[in-house]
Amino acid sequence: MDQLNNLIKSNWYGEKNSSCDIACLREALKQARTEKDNMLLIIDLLKLGDFAVKGILFKMMSTTKDENILNLCIRLFCSVASHKDLLKSENLLFLSDLSENNANTFAASALYTLSYDVVPYLLAMLEEWEDTEVEGTIRNTLDIFLNYSDEINEEATVDEIGNYYLDFIKQVDLNNYYYYSSPVFPGTLAKKIIEKSVTSINDGIPVRTNVIPTLLSVWSGVKCPVQYDTIVDNKILDEIYQYVTILSKMNWETGAKYFYGNRVF
Structure with missing residues (x-):
């Protein structure tokens, strides 16, 4: 194993x-x-x-x-998972019988769907896993998708978040995939990882981001040189610049989702 x-x-x-x-x-x-x-x-x-x-x-x-x-x-x-995969509820039957650990795994990993079609499942789970660690993870993922805490309340009820979601998705193109409410594009995240790496080397602190290195690695099939706890030095910074150069030579479309260089449909 x-x-x-x-x-x-x-x-x-x-x-x-x-x-x-x-x-x-x-x-x-x-x-x-x-x-x-x-x-x-x-x-x-x-x-x-x-x-x-x-x-x-x-x-x-x-x-x-x-x-x-x-x-x-x-x-x-x-x-x-594509939008279509998420719209087929039979693909997510496993959600009805999860341990707390794997419920938390889904709550955290749902972010990587990059699709607003996952939100209804998270809302259903939010009610089921109230007053557990899973609730906090779900709320964090929902906030990244919807930024609801700035508009209503961090402790908003399921119904309040649900109503906010229904209004929110009227403003987005549901054919696209999103990260922090913007259509995803590797170039944008590559720029952010450079910024975080420069801050790390200047201040001697870890990069402190899990999602961006994971997304870039999974999208491209080329492992990102930094992870959450990486403290960047000159060698690693050079590797980051080389990594971004590799990404820049790959074919990307804004709002599209990829897995190891292959567009997800």
């Missing part, structure tokens, strides 16, 4: 499998007999842009009894 455990602890899904193409991995998937093997092959196929395999991922989320497998499934689901 070492590879699986490493993925569970990581903020991305590792390098692409350079030894197999889609046909090879598909054949291996037919022969797979364990959830672990299925999971690893699904990840490798998704990295190559074979999004047809998402159906197997969705089924595994609803049937697995393994907490670690489900944890990774949830994170992967949020990374590759």
Whole structure:
């Protein structure tokens, strides 16, 4: 389980499998007999842009009894789910029977869907997980999506946030994917990671951001050189500039979602 455990602890899904193409991995998937093997092959196929395999991922989320497998499934689901995937409630049946740990995982990972279509699920969970750690995580994710705390109240009720959401989405293009209410674009986040890295090297403090390095790594399939607790030095700053140069040479469209360089549909 070492590879699986490493993925569970990581903020991305590792390098692409350079030894197999889609046909090879598909054949291996037919022969797979364990959830672990299925999971690893699904990840490798998704990295190559074979999004047809998402159906197997969705089924595994609803049937697995393994907490670690489900944890990774949830994170992967949020990374590759399209608007259409989120609108199909049968894809999220797993939400009805979650441990507190994996409820918290979904609440945090929902941010990586970058889709306002995940908000109704978070609102339903907010009522269910009231007065737990999960509630705080849900509220934080909802606030990043909606910025509701500045407009109504940090402790707003489910109904108040729900009504605010219904008004909010009238102002956005729901075909786009969003981060902090703006259509996502890697160049914008690359600029922010440079700014945070410069602050880190000047002040001797950690970068203190999880989301941006994860998004850039997962979108591009190239691991970001910094993580939350990285204190940047001159060498790392050079690596950041090189990293941003790599990203700048890739094809991106504002408001689109990507997984390992492949546009998510």
